[in-house]
Amino acid sequence: MKKLIVMMLLILLLVACNTSENTESTEESSKEEMKEVKLVLDWTPNTNHTGLYVAQAEGFFEEEGLDVEIMLPGEAGSDQLVASGQADFGISAQEALTEARTQDIPIVSIAAIIQHNTSGFAAPKEKGITSPADFAGKTYGGWGAPIEEAMLEALMSEENASVDDVNIVNMGNTDFFTAVERDIDFAWIYYGWTGIEAELKGIELDMLYLTDYAEELDYYTPLITTNEKKIKENPELIRSFLAAVANGYKYAIENPTEAADILVEAVPDLDEELVHASQEWLTDRYVDDANYWGEQKSSVWENNATWMYEQGLIEKELDVEATFTNEYLPQ
Template sequence: MSKSTYINLALVVCAALLLMLALACSSDSEPETVSVKLALDWYPNSNHLGLYIAQNKGYFADENLDVELYTPVDPSTVLQTVGAGQDDFGISYQPDVLMARAQGVPVVSIAGMVQHPLNSVMALKSSGIERPSDLVGKKVGYPGLPTDEPLLETMLKADGANGLGDVELVRVGFNLTESLISGTVDAVVGAYWTHESILLENLDHPVNILKVQDWGVPDYYELVLVASEKYIEEQSDVIERFTRALSKGFADAISDPQAGVNILIDASNQEVDRAIEGPGADLLVPLWKTDEANFGVQTNARWVGFASWMQETGLLSQEVDASKAFTDEFIK
């Protein structure tokens, strides 16, 4: 065999080795596509803009994730389905996560999606109710959620009233706006100031809003992204990819919330009311990223402080280690 033949053969072998190495590196750097399922807390709305933007703009696809977003028939089951592994991710609420963990459901918050409470006490401006003490002797409607009465009692006491005994509670379910307009009640607790207040304003019934954190209730995260302890242990790479894409989606929502609303309307298979979700998105922008924290950030102080309040008010069936109810591992 001639010298030139040896050289040519060596070049072919080197080229083959380089190709194999390149393919191996490509395989290592390009994770396989993973299908994940996320259960929403409610029908698609402005709280979810970052999710739908990440879906629409291919941020999930860029992370090799095939993401299904859906609303369960019964959204109150989200923590149970996530804890049982039937859903990979879910959207829920900080109080609910703590109550679920008290009952042994192994769910963990991996991102604080809305940095402050949306829950509020709401009354028509024409009622003259401007602070909790103005509720004394009045009828207050509530949905019937576990947190309704402790929130209201804390607010009343913070403003010098004796507590729930000073008001007449009327269970109205989720007919909060209807019960206010009809005069069935004088005020409601459990209404979102980014939703019901806009709906009422659009119906020519402007309201006064009493935010829970302004009247004695410890600050907390309204919406949180959750996964199970098992999923966090076994699929940390998937969670990192998911939260990276989600953060990009919410960065876009913060920059241009109305473009996000357009995407939400186009993507949702359910009716979305632009007249509510448009203004709602504008109100949410400073809650997705605050002066103190970037999107998704959670603190131990916030979790421990709110859990202590829940313990004091009897919302927790047993003591919960709040520091284990969340992780800051995946939000950079």
């Protein structure tokens, strides 16, 4: 009897070991099958990126067999990292991509995160800036890009004013609210983040949206990019990635409160109240009047590229059809 009990225990032990080994082997095999993907942001995390963090937290990437690392851009910037293949996907803006493409940098836009440009020039009400003509004699705080002066000139010239009368200062990463309290009169902001933050702080802003002044200034910002090599060699990866991301933004649209919670949990340093308020403001703007999330139109690219060419911001005309695609989006 003792021998029988010992034999049975040995058999059970062997079965348990085999089961454990099989489980570990299955888990290792599953991990090996997951495709590692690097996604680089354009800036610090905010509600433009909510759908990405939702896709990660809710397992949408995992369902597509993707192990996605969300990275900050660092000094190199997202466009350079994507173009060089150091990142598979990136977040950028139409004006930056237009410039890159005309310099033969092989990156392509594969989805628009928000359908319409929500940016513009903002100033606290006490600065007295209610039209582009009021920029004259004031100090503008920017980040040193050529498009800033061109944008100011385009808006001011329509009102017989000149950008030469604006004191342009590079304020780098200085917070908008700190800057306007110190020595800056106005800056270029995205209302969905900085504008909402002003509302929460009780600061009244005069906001001059770019879209109020010209159709060609209603461009895609932000958008998602990849490089031409990735499209050629692994189109299924792009389809899988965008399927997960589209589900992430669909979730954010339908569940803004829960989506905001996911972003705050992923990035605890963010102001929770701001994230929730911004998320509510952006919810209807992700898709807006498009047929589906991520859709891009040739006319939007053509209009803005023509404007940039006329302003001398790009040296040659843009090949629009090579610059963006809707092909890999779920519809």
